[in-house]
Amino acid sequence: MGIEEELTQVDIALQTNRYFQNENINQENAILFIMKETFDPIIFVLRRAWTLGKCDREAVDRAFGTGGSPARASKILGDATRHPSGSLMWVKRVGVVPKHGAACPAEASIDLILEKIARGEPPQSTGIFDDDGVGIVRPKIRALSTLSEAATRVVVEGALRDEPIQILYVGLKKDETAKWRTVWPCTLEYTGKGFRLHAHDLNDPEAQYPVKLFLLSRILDAQKLDVKATKKSLDQKFVRRGHIGADVSVHVSLNQLLTPDQEKVVRHELGINASGKVRIPRHLLYEFRKENEGLKSSALQVWPLLSSVVVGE
The missing domain is CATH 2.30.30 (SH3 type barrels.)
Incomplete structure (x- = not known):
């Protein structure tokens, strides 16, 4: 696979299922094997070094299971110092670190890393373990699937x-x-x-x-x-559509009660450009308006879903 294989959780699940069909591979080894096959360890080192200041052999072993193969771990770290960006170097007893004065490459952009964390991608992709530093808390997501x-x-x-x-x-x-x-x-x-x-x-x-x-x-x-x-x-009028549809451009007006600083962050949060417009996937327009404009649901729908919320045991 390529250096930056963009996999969704469904893609990973599908690959995992393929490996689970092999009775000789247990679940833990299957997931580790998939991660090693899918994610480029050099990019892992690049992102980790630029985010945490260094990437050592212990991190590589943890991410790619190279603990029993020190030569392979050393090769990964060495290859990372030869990344085309030329932004990394090896420091003895420390690991791979960013070169002083070097520019952070696009692959290690913090915005990109946050996007990957938000998508639920694993450390092998982000370069970050959930227990690094103060740790990353992920929301508990319920009802991802059907009732069975x-x-x-x-x-x-x-x-x-x-x-x-x-x-x-x-x-x-x-x-x-x-x-x-x-x-x-x-x-x-x-x-x-x-x-x-x-x-x-x-x-x-x-x-x-x-x-x-x-x-x-x-x-x-x-x-x-x-x-x-x-x-x-099906009759001849049936035409398959392979995409959910294009974005639409909508003009928005900010609440006049917002302070200038609040306006600045809200524009950034919602992606509002200098012309006061934001592009939204057409199928998400109703939800966008409901969340940000206070649009009421149709009288034909049951809403809100809850009649009360009581905090307690």
Whole structure:
């Protein structure tokens, strides 16, 4: 694989599953093997050295399991000092450190590292262990999957194999109950809070099989379908879409109660440019407005989800 293989959690899970099918490889070794195969140790050294000030053999051993092969660990550290950026050097009894006066290479940008940490990428990619320094606390994410592991597998495999499936889904419209829907996945999206499926609604031919969003946490069950039979049942108007859609540019006005310093950080946080515009994926526009503009939900939906919150045991 290349130096910077950008893997999502689904990609890693798929690779992990491939290795788990080998009975001679246990889970811990399988994950370690995948990490060694996927992530470039030189980039690990580069990022760690520029973020923590050094990268030693102990860190390389911990990340890539080279404890039993000191020659390989030494080669990784040595190769890192010959990175094209020319920004690293070896210091005896310390490890690999940034050269004085050298510019930090783009691969070790702190913004990039934070982005990778936010995406949940492992130390082999970020160069940072969760217990480095004061440590990194990650939020406890709930309901990443459906209500059953078997249903989750059907949904994920359907998305990765580009095959139609059936899902037992319930939305949040008033008085709505779960019903079976025949869908053809377009994209499996991780939002930072959970996964959701972008899929053609094959039960709505009159609207030309529109792409709709389905939260995995609201899928009660899922079933595989006969792919050939499903294709034959579709009319010629059906056109597969392979992407969730383009961004839209929207003009925003900041709350007048914000101080100048608050305005500055809010513009940075929301990505507002000098013209007062921000680009947002079209399918996230409603959520953006709801979160930042106080947009109320439709009267047809059950909202808010909670009637009260009491802190206690």
